[in-house]
Amino acid sequence: MARLDDLITRKGVYRHGSILYRSGDKFQALYAIRTGFFKTQILNEDGREQVTGFQMAGEIIGMDGISSDAHTCDAVALEDSEVCEIPFSRLEDLGRELPPLQRHLHRILSREIVRDQNVMLLLGSMRAEERLATFLLNLSQRFAVRGYSPTSFQLRMTRHEIGSYLGLKLETVSRALSHLQESKLINVRNRSLEILCLSGLQACMGKRTR
Amino acid sequence: MARLDDLITRKGVYRHGSILYRSGDKFQALYAIRTGFFKTQILNEDGREQVTGFQMAGEIIGMDGISSDAHTCDAVALEDSEVCEIPFSRLEDLGRELPPLQRHLHRILSREIVRDQNVMLLLGSMRAEERLATFLLNLSQRFAVRGYSPTSFQLRMTRHEIGSYLGLKLETVSRALSHLQESKLINVRNRSLEILCLSGLQACMGKRTR
DNA sequence: CTTATGGCTTGATATATATCAAAATTAACA
DNA sequence: TGTTAATTTTGATATATATCAAGCCATAAG
Numbered sequence: 001m002a003r004l005d006d007l008i009t010r011k012g013v014y015r016h017g018s019i020l021y022r023s024g025d026k027f028q029a030l031y032a033i034r035t036g037f038f039k040t041q042i043l044n045e046d047g048r049e050q051v052t053g054f055q056m057a058g059e060i061i062g063m064d065g066i067s068s069d070a071h072t073c074d075a076v077a078l079e080d081s082e083v084c085e086i087p088f089s090r091l092e093d094l095g096r097e098l099p100p101l102q103r104h105l106h107r108i109l110s111r112e113i114v115r116d117q118n119v120m121l122l123l124g125s126m127r128a129e130e131r132l133a134t135f136l137l138n139l140s141q142r143f144a145v146r147g148y149s150p151t152s153f154q155l156r157m158t159r160h161e162i163g164s165y166l167g168l169k170l171e172t173v174s175r176a177l178s179h180l181q182e183s184k185l186i187n188v189r190n191r192s193l194e195i196l197c198l199s200g201l202q203a204c205m206g207k208r209t210r
Numbered sequence: 211m212a213r214l215d216d217l218i219t220r221k222g223v224y225r226h227g228s229i230l231y232r233s234g235d236k237f238q239a240l241y242a243i244r245t246g247f248f249k250t251q252i253l254n255e256d257g258r259e260q261v262t263g264f265q266m267a268g269e270i271i272g273m274d275g276i277s278s279d280a281h282t283c284d285a286v287a288l289e290d291s292e293v294c295e296i297p298f299s300r301l302e303d304l305g306r307e308l309p310p311l312q313r314h315l316h317r318i319l320s321r322e323i324v325r326d327q328n329v330m331l332l333l334g335s336m337r338a339e340e341r342l343a344t345f346l347l348n349l350s351q352r353f354a355v356r357g358y359s360p361t362s363f364q365l366r367m368t369r370h371e372i373g374s375y376l377g378l379k380l381e382t383v384s385r386a387l388s389h390l391q392e393s394k395l396i397n398v399r400n401r402s403l404e405i406l407c408l409s410g411l412q413a414c415m416g417k418r419t420r
Numbered sequence: 421c422t423t424a425t426g427g428c429t430t431g432a433t434a435t436a437t438a439t440c441a442a443a444a445t446t447a448a449c450a
Numbered sequence: 451t452g453t454t455a456a457t458t459t460t461g462a463t464a465t466a467t468a469t470c471a472a473g474c475c476a477t478a479a480g
Contacts, residue, residue, distance in 0.1 A: 042327055042328070042330075042331055044331065044335070044416075045416065046416045048331070048335045049335075050327075050330055050331040050334045050335050052327045052330055052331075063319075063320055063323055064320060064323055064324050064327065065320070066316050066317060066319070066320035067317050067318075067320035067321040067323070067324050068324075072324050072327070073327065092309070092312060092313065092316070095306075095312070096305075096306045096307075096309065096312065097306075099302070099306065102302060102305070102306065102312075103302065105316075106276050106302070106315075106319070107276060107277050108277075109273075109276070109316070109319040109320065109323070110273055110274060110275070110276035110277035110319065111277040112323050113273055113274055113277070113319070113322050113323055113326060114274050114277050114278075114282050116323060116326035116327060116329075116330065117252055117260075117262045117274065117282070117283065117326060118252070119326075119330055120252075120260055120262055120326065120329055120330065120333060121252055121254065121258070121260040121262075123330060123333035123334050123377060124260045124333050124374070124375075124376075124377035125254070125258045125259075125260050125374075125377065127436075127437095128436075128437070158456090158457065158458090159457075159458065159459095160457080164334070164335075165334075166334075167333060167334035167335065168437075168438090169437075169438055169439080170457085170458080171437090171438075171439085171458090171459080171460085172436090172437060172438075174458060174459055174460080175437095175459085175460080177459095178459075178460085190445085190446070190457090190458080206254075206255065206256045337466075337467095338466075338467070368426090368427065368428090369427075369428065369429095370427080378467075378468090379467075379468055379469080380427085380428080381428090381429080381430085381467090381468075381469080381470095382466090382467060382468075384428060384429055384430080385429080385430080385467095387429095388429075388430085400427090400428080400475085400476075
């Protein structure tokens with residue numbers, strides 16, 4: 001553990017809107033978010049963007065860069081955030097000496113694969129309101145794990161960014177939020193969100209017309 | 211290399227329709243496809259399915275299982291296929307001794323992450339015909355790498371499976387194929403596909419109304 | 421060779437979401 | 451702190467894709 005600490009260096013503070021890495025940047029390190037909130041996004045040749053994830057404190061980003069020694073997405077701070085850098089080749093070196101660390105790295109990489117595949121399921125088979133419910137429940141769980149309220153939190157991203165992540169236009173996101181509110185499942189006012197009925201939201205995930 | 215060969219064992223032949231692993235199966239190994247064609251899919255609680263990928267000879271599957279020691283998707287043979295098994299903990303052991311092998315594994319895991327994120331882009335931001343063009347061009351490239359014709363090949367999957375992968379209904383897939391054919395970009399008759407104009411298909415990827 | 425079954429295509433119609441537009445609200449900044 | 455710019459909501463309408471339905475084709479089984 002001491003040796004891992006030795007590896008990790010405080011990379012610094014990223015102000016709201018600033019960029020941790022860009023697509024095309026040389027890959028050298030993974031980043032552990034200490035505090036704050038990021039989004040990752042990829043851009044098409046023709047300028048279309050897709051938000052591929054929202055990352056919060058305790059999560060690791062940058063794994064996309066390993067495959068080609070260059071990052072394939074942008075990572076942007078959605079609020080002032082503190083980040084630690086984990087030089088990747090040194091992490092690999094250390095992993096060779098410490099099997100549990102090696103295993104841990106593999107699990108983190110695989111967890112990202114599983115997460116991505118669940119987003120595919122969401123994008124490929126769910127209706128707008130279901131996608132939103134799934135998204136809110138996912139945020140809720142992740143806040144809960146960190147000791148924050150699972151039922152009351154701030155959205156760190158715009159409706160446009162939520163829409164980009166969920167494959168919807170921002171108007172659709174807004175309407176779906178309004179509708180969940182009418183259904184008494186949530187309270188939403190700007191970026192503050194309150195979940196009134198977790199089980200109701202869960203039920204909402206299972207509704208298919210599509 | 212000899213030691214890697216030592217690790218890998220021929221797992222056997224999987225007949226068309228048979229299952230290499232199922233969601234929930236204990237994770238013990240990665241699988242290298244020697245010959246043939248697979249699909250991987252996840253299933254919702256409520257029975258909805260999402261095809262998460264199509265894998266061909268030379269590709270590795272099973273990486274989803276590392277994170278929780280259990281597979282999170284099903285892998286199904288789409289034609290008679292031959293598979294090799296790579297016991298994962300032994301692969302990790304060997305990776306600790308052979309840094310290039312370790313690095314190779316990390317690249318493979320990361321490549322899957324990048325692939326998945328590009329599918330997110332497809333599902334989140336492309337129109338039906340674009341998705342199909344992207345899909346066909348991806349198959350084309352992968353066949354080319356393997357020394358097969360990039361412009362003439364057999365589709366190994368049904369319209370339904372293509373639709374599940376692309377987030378479309380099978381009728382939409384069928385119509386989009388017909389339309390690409392009318393546009394003289396492809397010839398398609400059942401499962402045989404011929405690409406008449408690679409650059410035309412590429413241009414088709416960039417068309418947005420959405 | 422014949423029949424049956426699953427897969428595919430095409431048409432008509434329905435529907436979910438996108439698009440366009442305007443106003444209201446909030447946040448950023450000078 | 452006033453002013454501007456960005457974000458959000460909501461409505462009206464357009465459109466892409468889903469749904470429903472029927473017939474056709476191809477492959478597999480008897």
